[in-house]
Amino acid sequence: MWNPPALAQELLSVLLPADARETVCGDVLEEYRESRVPALGERRADVWYWRQVVGIWLRTYWGFVVPVILLLVVGDIFNTFRAPSGASYLDRLPMLAHLPLSPFVAVGFFVMAGAYGSWRTREFAGGLVAALGTFVVMWLFMVIWGTVTFYPFAHVQQSNPYWIQAWQWSTHRAHPPSTFGFNPDTPDEGFLNWIFWDNIGALLFGGVAMLIASSICGGLGSALGLIAARQRPATPHNA
């Protein structure tokens, strides 16, 4: 008998509320074995199974992903497009207007996703999958967003004093020996080349930072959600 990928089966099980876990996993497994593998072959049936898992994740947690993505986009736009002096347009706004764009807000969404995930599934792992999934979708979006906006944004950035100063600071100053084992002193590096690698670096370092934040904050949220779930009465299904 054919089996879907073990990781996908495990994720599907962790994603579903306790009262739907057995029946929905059974439905998807039955469809996979009886219809999809005979019709599509094992490899494409595996892809179908993964699509069901990702679809259920997105359907459940899109409400956490969309606000974080919007904050990322707004933050990036304000960071790129600056006043002719190089100052951020955000600086003119009251302090309260800065708060939604703070990294603490994104971290707060990891906590909330974790809490909701474990509350809904009554499983610690359910919350962790919610928070880590939020990170994965956010990071993939950042990669796509960074790629699509690279040239138009760089075109604007190369005529703004803030970004010119950042480029000159990065490429023309005398760097001390680097703790990363290389000296990035590259006085001949052009603006576009510099900002391309600057973006790649931001994606990689930002990705690692968000992975750590989503694991820790997602874990914290999951623990809180689990405590709340234990106070919740059982649904008619699992009573």
Place this chain on the structure above:
Amino acid sequence: MADVLGSFEQAVLLAIVRLDDGAYGRAILNEVAARLERDVAAGAVQATLERLERKSLVRSTLGSGTPIRDGRARRFYTVSAEGLRQLNEARKTHETIWRGLRRPLKSRA
């Protein structure tokens, strides 16, 4: 005013009516996909069934598992009296708004 059933909700409810005693998750998924003539995600059907059950438009009972499902139980659904009433209401509304028009509609241009 009572909630108006969406077209996907109607498709799921009608699949349950058609399948009668055999209305469990996978059968509903396939019936809806066949009627809508497109691939339907298991998550979409599951979320709709959960919503309909919360609104008391369907009821469910657990059935036994089978070897193809590794023994996992099936959940069988039936449409409640309120669900049937809302389906009839939705059909009446649909027929009323189309009355007097020849189908399919044709462009004047």
